[in-house]
Amino acid sequence: MRPLVARATRRLIAGFARAVTGVSADWRGCRPEPRHRVYFANHASHGDFVLIWTVLPPELRRVTRPVAAAEIWDGPGIGGFIGRQVFRAVPIDRKGVDRLNAAMAAMSAALDEGASLILFPEGTRNTGDEPLLPLRSGLFHLAMAFPQIDFVPVWIDNISRVMPKGEFLPIPLLCSVTFGEPLAIDRAEERNAFLDRARDALLALKPEDRIA
Amino acid sequence: MTWIVDLLAAQHPAVWLFLGVGAILVVATAIGRELARRAGDEPSPTIDNLNQRIAAWWVMVAVIGLAFLFGLGGVILLFAFASFGALREFVTLTPTRRGDHWALASVFFLGIPAQYWLVWDQWYGLYSIFLPVYGFLFLPVVAALRGDTTHFLRRVAFLQWGMMICIFFPSHVPALLTLDIPGYEGKGLLLIAFLVIVVQGSDVLQYVFGKLFGRRKLAPSLSPSKTWEGLVGGVATATLLGAALWWITPFSPLAAAGMALVICALGFFGGIVMSAIKRDRGVKDWGRMVRGHGGMLDRLDSVIFAAPVYFHLTRYWYSP
Numbered sequence: 001m002r003p004l005v006a007r008a009t010r011r012l013i014a015g016f017a018r019a020v021t022g023v024s025a026d027w028r029g030c031r032p033e034p035r036h037r038v039y040f041a042n043h044a045s046h047g048d049f050v051l052i053w054t055v056l057p058p059e060l061r062r063v064t065r066p067v068a069a070a071e072i073w074d075g076p077g078i079g080g081f082i083g084r085q086v087f088r089a090v091p092i093d094r095k096g097v098d099r100l101n102a103a104m105a106a107m108s109a110a111l112d113e114g115a116s117l118i119l120f121p122e123g124t125r126n127t128g129d130e131p132l133l134p135l136r137s138g139l140f141h142l143a144m145a146f147p148q149i150d151f152v153p154v155w156i157d158n159i160s161r162v163m164p165k166g167e168f169l170p171i172p173l174l175c176s177v178t179f180g181e182p183l184a185i186d187r188a189e190e191r192n193a194f195l196d197r198a199r200d201a202l203l204a205l206k207p208e209d210r211i212a
Numbered sequence: 213m214t215w216i217v218d219l220l221a222a223q224h225p226a227v228w229l230f231l232g233v234g235a236i237l238v239v240a241t242a243i244g245r246e247l248a249r250r251a252g253d254e255p256s257p258t259i260d261n262l263n264q265r266i267a268a269w270w271v272m273v274a275v276i277g278l279a280f281l282f283g284l285g286g287v288i289l290l291f292a293f294a295s296f297g298a299l300r301e302f303v304t305l306t307p308t309r310r311g312d313h314w315a316l317a318s319v320f321f322l323g324i325p326a327q328y329w330l331v332w333d334q335w336y337g338l339y340s341i342f343l344p345v346y347g348f349l350f351l352p353v354v355a356a357l358r359g360d361t362t363h364f365l366r367r368v369a370f371l372q373w374g375m376m377i378c379i380f381f382p383s384h385v386p387a388l389l390t391l392d393i394p395g396y397e398g399k400g401l402l403l404i405a406f407l408v409i410v411v412q413g414s415d416v417l418q419y420v421f422g423k424l425f426g427r428r429k430l431a432p433s434l435s436p437s438k439t440w441e442g443l444v445g446g447v448a449t450a451t452l453l454g455a456a457l458w459w460i461t462p463f464s465p466l467a468a469a470g471m472a473l474v475i476c477a478l479g480f481f482g483g484i485v486m487s488a489i490k491r492d493r494g495v496k497d498w499g500r501m502v503r504g505h506g507g508m509l510d511r512l513d514s515v516i517f518a519a520p521v522y523f524h525l526t527r528y529w530y531s532p
Contacts, residue, residue, distance in 0.1 A: 022300060024500055164310045171316045172296070174304040174499055208494065 006085040013086070014054045017047065021162060021175035025055035028205065029181030030152055032057050036116060038146070039064070039179070040139055041154035042132055042202055043120035045163050046072075048156050052118050053087065055177045065090050065110055066118040090117065094124075104141055111146055118154075121198065127165040131206060135195045143185050143194065150182035153198065155205035178205040225460045229405050230277055237273065240266050258423070264504025272502070272511070276408065280401050284332065287386040287404065292328040297508035299324070299378035301498040305490075306370040311360030315351050315368075319375050323347055327383050334390040343380040348372055377486075377516055378509070384519040391523075391531045393462050402460040406468075407475060407522055410454045411514050414476040415483075417453075418446025434487045447476040462530050474525065475518045482517030486510075 017023060025032070039052060049066035056064055067090045068074075073083025074091035083089040090110045092103045110117060121139040122132065143151055158175045180201055189197075244263040251259050279286035303316060323343060330339035352368045385407065389400035422442025430438040454472020458465040486509060490498065499507025 022297075022499070022501065158304065161308060164313055167313050169313075169317050169321070171303070171313065172300050172320060174300055 002085060006081075009082065009086045013050055013082075017050050017054045020170055020172045021047075021051065021159070022172075023051050023054055023175045023177060026176055026178040028178055030150070030179055032060060032179075034059055034063065035150055036111075036114070036148075037064075037150040037152050037182075038111075038117045038119055038142065039152050039154045040119045040121050040198065040202075041156055042126065042206075043122045043124070044126050044156065044160035046125070047159055047163060048120065049087065049089075049118050051156055051159060051175055051177055052154060060116070063114065064116040064118060067092055067107060067120070069094050071095070090115075100138065100141075103138055104145070107138075107142055108145060111142075111149065127160075132199060132202060135199055137191060137195070139198060140191045140194050143183070144187060147185040147187055151185065151198075152182050153180040153201040153205060154178065155180070155202055155207075157207050176207070178207075180205045225399075226280060226401055226405060229402075229409070229460065230273070233273055233409070237266065237270055240269075261504050268502050268504050280405075283401070284386065284389045287389060287401075288328050288332050291382050291386050292324055294508060294512060295324050295328075295379045295382050296320070297499075297501055298382070298512055299374055301501070301507045301509050302374040302378050303371075305493045305495060305498070306374065307363070308367060308370075309360055309362065311358035312355060312367055312371065314358065315354045315371055318350070318354060319347075319371060319379070323375055323379050327379050328386070331383055331387050331390065336387075336390065339383065339387065343375055347375050347380075351375070381516045381520050382512065384523040385515065388523055388526070391527055393526075393530045394532065396462040396530075399460075403462075403526065406454070406457055406461050406471075407519065408515070409457065410450055410472045410475045411479045411518050413453050414446050414450035414479050415514055416446075417449045418442045418480075421445030421449075431484060431487075434484050434491065438484075443480065447473070447480065450476050462526075467529075471522065471525065475522055478518040478521050479514030482514045485517070486513035 041048060041052060049068065053061060053064065053066065065088050068083055068087075070091035070093045072079045073087075073089045074080055083091065090106050092106060093099055096102055107117060107119075119139065119142075121135040123136040123138075124133070126133045139151075155178045156175065157178070158173050161171065162173050162175065163170045183198060183201060244259070244266050247259045248255075248263060275290065279290040282289075299320060303319075308316065327339060327343055330342055333339075351371050352364075355364065355368050355371075385404055388403045388407070391400065391403070418438075419442065421444075422437060422439045425441040425445065426437075426439030428440045429436070430440050430443055451469055451472045454475070455465050455469035457472075458468035461468050461471075463471055486498075490496065497506030498509035501508045502511050505511050
């Protein structure tokens, strides 16, 4: 019963995301191939991983899991159901003492099992005027641990206008998801140099600003 | 299949129109395939785009045909969804701020249903002024109440434009069905068919004449592909096409030609105005909803300008 409900919910959420945002994919730097990947994206709303997931072809969806905050997507209730059953999220504890190691262990385990990941390296939703918050170091550690995996930068555009912070009614606006060229990983690279490069790769995909 | 036989037996002119359009699409599809075959290993973007456009036309004709089967309700639903798609494209490309949220929500979730409900209710006295008067006044009030004054006039003006262009004007197409024309009862769908065939025919014929004979650019800063040869050839042939379709309208052949000319002219103006907005916003197409054509607004731009004028001319001269 549960898998059936989960599958129906998955379809429903993807259908709703398409109906509201008409979301389109722009595979600018790579093809939608079933390669072992970490998609890292800017984060402006709760709808972000849904949008990425919606534009992936079915065979990629099956192996791609979002990395999501445990307090929302692994708790009791509807958030937990959607996180665990519907999207098979990799839960990350953002409060614990040893949170970096715990997060690395969870993500590494998922990658070792062959899953691809959707990751938001800003660590939290960006609701301010800056296009991108500073990237957390988790992305760097993951890249150093898995240099053979494609780290694909992904820019999600317009979702912050669909659902501004503090509003409950979404405005139907067209959203787009742009996939860039995978980052080249050099294991000798410094942390900050790598994170700067990742940040530039994300911002390079950002379309022109349309906020007044 | 019996309903098809019944329809054919009823000899409703709409059936012949759709068969005629279908035949034209079959020919167009064959020509497109042949061009692609001759191009062989050297794929040409123009031919690819032509074939995408033809494929999209099959879908659009099928959707319009389906809406026609359901009469006024079907056409209203079709254009309400078209308004939704168009408004989404328009607002996506216009600058908004967080303070516009409630104004935006009211255009989408109150403006569209209210306008099309009023058309469904055939309440001419209200649907013809609801958005231009009440909507126009309501939007700046909602925006002002949020207290954000940055670029206030610009933001409100964009939204008012979107409301008129994407909801008010397209809603005049289903409104054609509510006109009472003596001796033309129950044939309102054909008024819509006339508008759609002439306006889209004019677009297609301008495209064809432009590709075949186009030399002198008409407005390079607005639309690099528009030429004088395309405009004159397309409008002249589409006007003749309209005159040849006089038998489906309440117009005389001469009046049908006049109507068709007005429709073509406004369709052309609609195209260049919407192009000017696109250039201003720095895009080539409004969206990607219709493959090969661009967005909903790219296909609707000429209808938007032609529909209200065609509606009022028909109403003034033919509806007592």
